[in-house]
């Protein structure tokens with residue numbers, strides 16, 4: 066029985082479990098520190114592949130979510146097929162990237178990611194327009210129930226993650242890998258942090274709509290912003306904060322797990338709708354969205370990839386100290 | 399087992415209405431030992447009182463003439479079948495405007511009328527508690543609005559009312575515990591009408607869940623609410639206070655019609671005679687609370703007359719049964735070019751309380767709110783046949799507009815008038831009890847209010863391009879009055895604590911204690927008063943004043 070008491074217990078238990086797993090995962094990783102003196106293409110390509118995978122995860126979430134939601138809206142506007150198509154493209158590109166260990170961007174993948182990102186942007190515009198033409202304008206009624214403003218943003222993020230992945234690959238050969246003028250690690254970290262905050266805002270809005278009836282609903286509005294803050298802090302604080310870095314990675318791991326646990330919680334939420342899973346055709350729409358939470362997993366994994374890049378930069382710092390004297394740090398590529 | 403034939407609350411167990419086939423253990427009290435409280439009626443007044451008194455440690459037995467339904471199993475998606483929820487026992491109605499009693503105003507079930515109510519959960523405007531001194535009409539209540547607002551808050555929390563993030567009218571109120579529901583097509587039509595008329599509108603605070611709660615699921619928006627909610631999303635007394643009361647140790651006896659409150663030689667109530675399982679029985683009690691709603695409460699008290707109380711119990715003032723008030727329920731209807739599908743979701747998802755809070759520009763006392771509408775097909779057919787006499791092909795043609803239809807309907811205040819009353823008729827019902835005669839005539843002020851509302855709403859529908867606009871001039875809903883609370887024994891039946899002035903161990907706790915009815919649906923106020931009464935009883939008991 067879903068009494069407030071059991072819900073609290075379940076939330077505490079799940080938090081403790083995720084914390085323990087995140088901790089173990091982190092402990093296993095830090096036991097094998099890497100020591101290198103030269104820039105390592107493998108590390109960059111590996112980070113890029115992680116970004117591909119993250120982009121793929123977000124694309125998958127968007128594909129499932131937009132398919133469900135737009136089917137509910139009967140695809141009454143042709144444009145409602147676009148996010149499904151481009152998120153599938155992004156998914157294909159990500160699968161391709163995942164299998165590709167070349168140290169160079171791929172033009173088709175770039176194209177797919179750009180298409181996904183643009184579709185996301187246009188989608189946000191569409192949803193905004195949809196809300197604005199309703200009576201009463203931007204009231205809570207429409208923020209809660211009209212076309213969600215945040216959903217297309219996930220597609221933007223998928224495109225961005227993939228696009229950044231491609232840039233990281235391109236930078237793999239460079240002595241100072243840079244993306245959009247920033248050191249690669251920093252660039253990816255800041256983008257992920259922003260993505261985490263945006264996704265938190267979306268979860269916050271929808272969980273507010275659900276009145277935070279289950280205390281577990283507070284997790285995705287607390288853990289990811291902390292992750293974002295730590296990640297951004299790490300990226301901006303420079304290489305000499307090992308404690309901060311470790312803490313940031315731990316939170317990101319927690320957030321990675323949280324995204325998966327979120328889907329499990331949503332699956333449980335569906336059992337609490339009228340008819341539960343036996344009425345899945347209705348409750349997949351009416352209940353909490355199954356595909357939404359893994360967006361956090363995608364972003365947190367990308368954040369961990371940013372950490373790999375940041376670590377690489379840290380290892381290279383002594384090596385680059387001499388170079389930096391000659392090169393301005395904020396040069397555009 | 400047919401819930402209408404055999405009681406379900408017996409043998410130490412009660413139906414667990416939130417789970418199919420499940421039972422809750424229930425305490426049982428012997429008849430010949432007095433229990434602390436007998437409560438007659440388990441609706442918006444009786445159920446919360448039973449729960450709170452049981453939680454406070456009193457022994458409580460609550461009676462209801464109706465059945466103990468299991469919504470998950472017993473409720474059909476069939477408007478006609480669900481008439482089983484209404485109080486349809488015979489009553490005589492007269493006066494200039496004889497009331498239509500049944501579906502729209504009284505229920506007979508464990509949970510009372512809240513089992514088929516439409517869940518609109520509004521607070522009174524603060525000034526209404528002093529309508530005589532502040533607004534110049536009706537009578538003052540002996541209650542302070544600030545205290546009532548604390549109880550409203552408690553009720554909203556207890557029932558997890560789903561309401562708007564900010565409410566446009568009245569003093570600032572805390573946020574509703576659950577968020578507002580999605581406003582359906584009918585509600586958005588109201589929103590556009592209000593935008594056009596330059597007044598505020600709001601999603602309606604409703605006692606149906608917008609997110610899960612315990613074993614109850616969120617609303618599925620199928621719109622069967624006034625035929626009984628088969629999902630338990632509706633936070634009726636049946637799904638909230640009653641199970642809580644049972645868990646707290648109260649006993650609920652279903653299919654138990656109370657026919658008479660017995661008084662002893664000392665003039666005090668000593669128990670109730672009730673008809674259950676084919677025979678009349680007697681339950682002894684230290685206190686009797688009557689909570690049968692504005693018709694059955696005075697009927698029972700009038701029928702309990704004795705040598706010491708020849709005019710009925712608690713009737714020294716002569717006001718018992720008088721000042722019966724209804725709320726006017728007139729509507730303006732029309733149809734839109736685009737599809738509305740107004741049956742989707744609870745019937746009243748959006749409302750406008752402008753004329754409850756605005757006193758300028760009125761040629762009448764009192765207030766009204768209006769809400770969007772969504773009658774199910776059979777109810778809409780009844781509206782068409784009743785108002786237009788449509789039948790046959792004409793009716794079929796009209797029903798083709800069903801999905802395009804919109805409507806705005808008021809809950810309007812009527813003023814208390816002594817000539818509007820409940821008395822006993824010479825006829826007898828199936829229990830052998832004299833049936834109630836219900837006399838109601840509209841006053842001039844009531845008429846002016848309705849005219850104002852119909853004009854205003856008509857302009858609203860016109861402004862959004864509705865066609866074939868027509869108004870339904872005759873319709874009433876919620877009841878009130880008949881055992882009003884007041885400041886002294888001469889001008890009221892009960893005091894602020896709902897305690898009878900005459901028989902100090904007799905209480906009335908339902909919609910009949912309202913001195914005025916205001917322009918909002920009454921159930922939240924009835925429940926707030928019940929919870930206040932429970933707190934007062936606990937306080938009085940602690941002082942030894944019970």
Ligand SMILES: Cc1cc2nc3c(=O)[nH]c(=O)nc-3n(C[C@H](O)[C@H](O)[C@H](O)COP(=O)(O)OP(=O)(O)OC[C@H]3O[C@@H](n4cnc5c(N)ncnc54)[C@H](O)[C@@H]3O)c2cc1C
Pocket residue numbers: 438439440441442443444461462463464500501502503504505506507508509510511512514515516517518519520624654655656657689690691692694695698876877907908909910919920921922924
């Ligand atoms: C269709 C409909 C829609 C409504 N919508 C709303 C709404 O949206 N918002 C709102 O606030 N209010 C609404 N109401 C009104 C609200 O339901 C009532 O005002 C409220 O339930 C009255 O509470 P009560 O305790 O006075 O009486 P009730 O809830 O009617 O309870 C009285 C109970 O007492 C029992 N009883 C009576 N006499 C005896 C006896 N002698 N022996 C044993 N049992 C007896 C009856 O069987 C009944 O179950 C609606 C009502 C109806 C009918």
Ligand code: SF4
Pocket residue numbers: 606616617618619620621622623624626627628629630631632743744
């Ligand atoms: S619309 Fe909601 S409250 Fe009304 S009957 Fe259906 S589930 Fe119950």
